[in-house]
Amino acid sequence: MADDATTGRGFDLDRRLRERERANLRRQLDPAATVEARARFAEDPKGSAPTFETERLVFASNNYLGLATDDRVRRAAERGVSVGTGAGASRLITGDTGLHRGLERDLAACKRADRALVFSSGYAANVGTIAALSPDVIFSDELNHASIIDGCRLADAATVVYDHCDPDDLRDRMAARERAGSDDEAWLVVTDTVFSMDGDVAPLAELCAVADAFGAWVMVDEAHATGVFGDGGGIVQREGLTDRVEIQLGTLSKALASQGGYVAGDETLVEYLLNAARSFVFSTGLAPPAAAAAREALRIAREGERTARLWAHVETLRDGLEAMGYEVWGQTQILPVVVGDRRVALELGERLRERDVVATPIRPPTVPDGTSRIRVTPTATHTDAEIRACLDAFEAAGREVGLL
Known part of the structure; x- marks a missing residue:
């Protein structure tokens, strides 16, 4: 590497980092000793080994059912x-095992689909599936996850963004x-089911009714719904829409406490993707321990006991926060406590950490201005x-920053 990255055709990464710092957008790593509801944390050690000291309550994890440390x-x-x-290899070479096939059978049964296909991550499943389908036009919810956005870019399709959760706007844009357009275009409607920042x-x-009217396919990302809704399947199963959603996608890394992603659908879809989805074809298969862990986590999730405890906690938190005067959005296990100003949100997050509660501030550009x-x-x-x-931490911290 050149000594002076600002000369020639190099990259001035120091300047880029300074710009992020000035905009309050620079991130850092805060290693945790364990993945539990309560864990010890270390300050960002950069390239050194972390030293774990402070124990904090974790309210910023996607480990919704607490299965990451379940025996x-x-x-x-x-x-x-x-x-x-x-x-050890791509699954099309020697990386396909009985563990992968067992997990896929269970996922397909849970999603009430003919078959499922496991990818190395939910991100890989999204970008690989959308690009492999190569639609002419993609209709995408404006708050879809970054992996869906990148999949649209890789597909090189005409992407039409419709207003968040607005079927009427989708209908208008399709019309x-x-x-x-052309009568022979292939259209794909893509949406998250549970949105990770708004909790809706x-x-x-x-x-689905709008898509049916125009002959389009529907693809959903159940990343934050798998294991939590619909007997473990997700929103599609809760709403009884299996026969109206052509492509069901999700992750194994949230409620299922493992790693990887999946796509579920009919036999032809899965056969096509295992041949054409580049993020599947050219990636090493999911690690067997991850596949085994996800399969067991799915079994436990479908028992329902963990889910019932989760929803009881959600109700207690929502009622308590709203009683204090906080504005809480969403209808799911994700509770966005809306502050508005980014600086106030960052300060509130810091005051919570001082009380040993980890709850992440989210600010623009991740969310719109004025909704930190x-x-x-x-x-x-x-x-x-x-x-x-x-x-208690939210009440004390909210008073300190002038929100309550």
Whole structure:
């Protein structure tokens, strides 16, 4: 590397970092000793080993059911190690194992689909699936996840962004495209089901009705819904829409406490993707321990006991925060506590950390101007006392920053 990155054709990364610092957008790593409802944290050690000291309550995890440290899931991962710590190759070469096939059978049954296909991540599943389908036009919700946005870019399709969770706007935009476009275009409607920053749910039945009227396919990302809704399947299963959604996609890394992503649908879809989705074809298969852990986590999630505890905590937190005077959005396990001003949100987040509660401030450009928030996500393994401690921290911190 050149000594002076600002000369020639190099990249001035120091300047880029300074710009992020000035805009309050620079991120850092805060390593955790364990992935639990309560964990010890270390200051960002950069390239050095972390030193774990402060123990904090974690209300910023996507480990919704608290299964990442569940003994049954751990034992399943240990059994998966007997197959190999890694798959060793693409699944089309030698990286396909019985663990992968068992997980895919269970996912397909849970999603009420003919078949499922497991990718190395949810991100890889999204970009690979959208690009492989190569639609002429993609209709995408304006708040879709970055992996969907990148999939649209890779597909090199005409992308039409419709207003968030607005089937009427989708209908208007489809009608305008129909008037201006070709009759033989392939159209794809893509939406998250549970939106990770707003905690709201897409109106799937209405979106499917619009797509049906124009002959379009529907693809949904159940990343934040898998394991939590619809007997573990997601919003599609809760709403009884399996027969109206052509492509069901999700992740294994949130409620299912593992790693990887999946696509579920009919036999032809899966056969096509395992041949044409580049992020599947040219990636090493999911590590066998991860596949085994996800399969066990899915089994536990479908029992429903963990889910019931999660929803009880969600209700207690929402009621308590709103009683204090906070504005809480959404209808799911994701509780966005809306502050408005980015600086106030950052200060509130810091005051919470001082009280040993980790709840992440989210600010522009991740969310629109004027809607900065603290994103609160309880897990099923939080105790009642820990939920109370979170509420107490929000009350004290909110008074300190002048919100209450």
